[in-house]
Amino acid sequence: MPYLTSAVLGAALCCFAFLGLRARFGGGSLDDYVTARNSQTASTLGLSFLASGMGAWILFAPPEIGAFVGPVALLGYAFGSALPFIVLGLYGPKIRQALPEGRSIAEFAEACYGKNVRRFVAMVSVAYMGCFLAAELTAIGAITALLSDVPPAVVIIGVALTTLVYTVMGGLRASLATDRWQAWLLLALLLAVASVTLWRLPSMPSDAALPSLPIGSSLSVALTLVIAVTAANLFHQGYWQRVWAAQDDQSLGRGAWLGGGMTILVVMVIGGVGMMAAMSGVSLGEPPMPFFALLSDAPIWITLPSLVLAVTLVTSSVDTLQNGIASLWASGDRPDALTKARWLTVAIMVPVIVIALQGLSVLRLFLIADLLCAAIVVPVLLGLWQRMTPMAAIGGGLAGLVGAVLPGWLSQGSVSAGVIAATFPGSVPTLGPFVGALLLSTAVSMIIAGANKRRVLAR
Template identity: 75%
Template sequence: MSYLTSAVLGAALLCFALLGLRARRADGPLDDYVTARNSQSASTLGLSFLASGMGAWILFAPPEIGAFVGPVALAGYAIGSALPFIVLGLYGPAIRRHLPEGRSIGEFAEACYGAGVRRWVSLISILYMACFLAAELTAIGAITALLSDVPPALVVIGVAVTTLLYTAIGGLRASLATDRWQAWLLIVLLLVVGGVALVRLPEMPVQAALPAIPVGSALGVALTLIIAVTAANLFHQGYWQRVWAARDERALNRGAWLGGATTVAVVALVGGLGMLAAMSGVSLGEPPIPFFALLAEAPGWLALPALVLAVTLVASSVDTLQNGIASLAVAGSGRRGLSIGAARLVTVVLMVPVVIVALQGLSVLRLFLIADLLCAAIVVPVLLGLWQRMTPLAAVAGGVAGMLGAILPGWVAYGSAAAGVLAASFPDSIPTLPPFLGALVASTLVSLTIAWLKPRAMPRTV
């Protein structure tokens, strides 16, 4: 069976590579390599937002949220997953008008606030995307071990090398081309795997009820997820690239709404499977993995399409992250003339430590939460950059206040700054609302106050 599984996964990765390589522009300039400027339709962008935003995480987190916290928190997760696309769809046209030759969130920050803020924002963005990459590759290793006899390291390296091949050579166009097919493939596979698993689900007990916790607690979890996921994904350079890749402002807006709507539907569907698994009384495992618990009741052959689904999910997010990190590093270098060869080298070099971390099989959830919190602390000051009254002082002060605001709830609750820092580092790897809410509120209030009291002396073009 391992030979068949290896052959099927290899064929899927080969198809992705061929699709990506066919889309490349052999004679295209660096700008086209990292932005595919003004070339993509609304439907392509919508499918790309869906595919690049989805990852192996949807097979773990939404089903667990649905199974243990219930529909309210699941709705928060779905909204948080889609909201970054909507924000960029609404805000992106203004960014395009004020920065028509832009390429990255770092360049946007520099145009608004200067080179110092650009470096800060770029560092946070790269940290977040590196965590995302490591998490995705770690997840595909775990899923491979769970569903097959194929060595997990083989699949981890296979996904990393294959996506690296077509993104390093083809740039953003390669990622966008594969996203279209990966989006449709993951929808079909998810419906097949989920449908067959549901058919084989045990009959619901008479006393079955929707999983739920008290409404107040569920709303707290939902709000935490909305803030954390939205703030972090607004530092995803792969999404910012698509702001300039859109054919025009209308295509960007429609593509963002399409990507957001389909993302909500997919997250709700997968999370709903988790709720049904919990309601049916099947063993969810230890640690609980409701989606894969459903597969335990399904025919053995379903493991193969489930594994192809997981590989598709990982590849669709990994290629976007690889190209996003490379483009941010290139755009952040301050040298507009950096060669495509150098951009490709950056892509390869940055993947080496990520793959090494992924092969360790470590949990990166706590690091992910810390990166989310850093993003939440500075997301509002960054997005306020187009407001004419905003200054570098207001942005930096807002970011610092956001970090202090993240620590303050734990400081007040436990009586010491050290306890506040510990609480804001999520020692139990569980997302809690106070640090995220404190970061968001403090950064917003301080940025707005300083900008209002000490506005920019002279108007600027961006």
């Protein structure tokens, strides 16, 4: 029944647009548009961290990890998804103190190291968030095609345009307002859909066992996922905006722990559905999609809430990413700065929508973007250390890139083999490049910084 499905999804998107537009900012300044400075309570921040961090990816990745790798790797993935919130909750008060009028990770980099490092950090952050946007819109198209007869392009464009309307008009306040409602809705829908999905499980065979790899392999995958997801999400500007949106340091800390705790719970529950599907012996599909394998041939009263859940997940992450990208490039307090920020939000969505309509796999791009973030995340976060200098940050970042290539280079005997290994052929996450990037970037940054005299943070 494509008309009923279209009507329900359209109604959900209209509700989100109404909530976002109702909460649009009234200050008229660029600062309020991109930070909603000192306005959000701990509970609002916690729900916002949950909603903005969740996306359609949780219906694909955690169930697949649970089904094929097992509970150890799934736990690593859950902690990796929540750890960026915790890091910002602990590190955020120092950032607020050092940069009380800050707006973005790029401005933090500029205050610590200057404009050149700011541009580099901004480009990395935009590249990562652009991949995230394309992945989310691609995912909602795939889910729509799987569970309904509605053309995927209609839903992709519908989600992109709806979020643009209230994000462009309302800025961060609109995103935060919708996050609060979307968080409660996705928790309710996730509980309902997961319950019904498990109810449809066939009887467990007598020899059913938890899926798992050897403990060494499971721990390797878990550690890879923790590093990759944490490093990449620390370049998610939407999370950084919430550092300055918090009412005070205590609200930021409590909100971060609340959002992190709920994120771990959600990822473990949805990943557990994947494990149960694998244990039951049901066909997981090709390519494997354990969560949706249990929804094949399901009646519309099951598939329709699943689609609404998917749209809620995508919308909650897309609006955060849209406003986050605008805040990275918008600067200054001139009258035209706000207009430029709005047009930038629109402009960035054009190539993203075009890519999403192709139905491409973006997993390999995600892994490459994750590795790039892992190579420079430590030099950036060390910016509050007074011995750090632009040379130490740039040297550490370049060393991180070399460290990413080094494991494959040493194991296979050539630089080209190391470069290929660092681009994850077959879209398989491997630990070596991530560990190499983190260790070498940290070591070189600290060695260069240790040789310098104390530096005063630019204000």
